[in-house]
Amino acid sequence: MPRRFCALCGRVTNDLYRGLCAECYLSQHPLAVVAREPSLTLCRSCLAYLRRGRWHYPRAGRELEGVLEGALNALRDALRPSSEAVLVSVEPAASLSTASQLVSRGRAEVPVVVRGRISPSSSVVHEQVLHLRVEVKWALCPACRRVRGRVERAILQVRVYGRLMSEGEKKRVMEVIAKEAERLYDRDREAVILESDLSEGVDVYLSSKRVARALAAAVQRRFGGRVLETQKVVGVDGSGRVSTKSTVRVLLPPFRTGDVIVREGRAMVVREVRGNRYRALPLDSCSVETLPLSEAFSGRVRVVSPSEVERASVLSVSRGYVQLMSMRNYRVYEVRAEVVPSWVRVGGEVGVLRLGEKVYFVPLN
Ligand SMILES: [Zn+2]
């Protein structure tokens, strides 16, 4: 067998590629070439990255992992095999510190380990390290652009049927909305409250209809109620597309757990309000009833105001007659009640509600 040698370095070997040893060949013809300079488009507000026209959102608190993923993709996308080479793997040696460098300096040098064969006919896998430089292009993702531009696309309105909302109710509703928005933000960058107005009820301004609906559903899950969405056209954009604004309205039932209500002439205490049902205990019975919440919006149910319930001290209980002393004016009186609940005891305090001829005992909280 004739002795063969590399035309460049003179090394004696039979593994020659176009007259060169593998090392010399690879130094002149790398396995991979940079098809385009690796650049990483990041949202300067939330650090989402753009790849092939789509924004990829990091999980809250894991932004650097997201930037790293974007950088790895940008590096892999930047390389393509040179003319004859067949690539086996492309592994950029980037880490979280590369990601933080990209965020703070806007660029980073990254060694990329490329493994592959010099040509399809060769069976030897060679490894080569290429040094690439990733540049960051700063932008704003569409969600952040709308939030930043305060583009208002939806209003979430929460009201109570038939009466004004109390300050306490507004506060509890806002807490549920804020908590749900925080949870949603993880996968939806528009889950941001642009503004809120608590003068009439709860009004929350948002850049996304989707987020308004999700928040309305959370309020409904927690407090029960009805959701109604209306849209209005607010303009036409440059391409002739109609832009609309939605109002997502949640109407809460006028009562909540613990309230005394009158339904078909009968006093009941509300035990639970959830989804589209409520459970209530008639004050003259001991079996809880499950009822459709739609009743609350039809005027069939009246909520008893606390001023209608008189506080009284129980002086004696005997066979359907209860002697009481009003805590309002210390007048002593006797009532006849068909049902005297077991918790009405001598020495205790009870609430007394009169509906026409009928007298109900209401537990005091
Ligand atoms: Zn050589």
Ligand SMILES: [Zn+2]
């Ligand atoms: Zn963003």
